[in-house]
Amino acid sequence: MSFVVTEACIRCKYTDCVAACPVECFHEGPDFLVIDPEVCIDCGVCVPECPVEAIFDEKDLPAEQREYIELNRRLAAQWPLITAAQDPLPDAEHWANQPHKRALLTETAQPA
Secondary structure (H helix, E strand, O other), rough: OEEEEEEEHHOOOOOOOHOOOOOOOOOOOOOEEEEOOOOOOOOOOOOOHHHOOOEEEEOHHHHHHOOOHOOOOOOHHOOOOOOOOOOOOOOOHHOOOOOOHHHHHOOOOOOO
């Protein structure tokens, strides 16, 4: 089992979770963060740090968020490691409570 970043993170990319992580398992895309399940030690320290409640224990994922298990695994292998907190995206507040953001996720481009 691992922790999983879900849809709520899309277009927000708060990095409080990254600062709290003791093992550097987060990877950064242009508008989303993911957790590498091979590195995550399942400590859960990141969960309360996320202001948009985007991080779940894999076993507690809502059914509609299950696709994020594989998405985290796949994108962690492609995206660079992020090891320190950064400012959230400029319009993060606007996107923080927006539902149905999956189609807005940029998977291929590297962060600016």
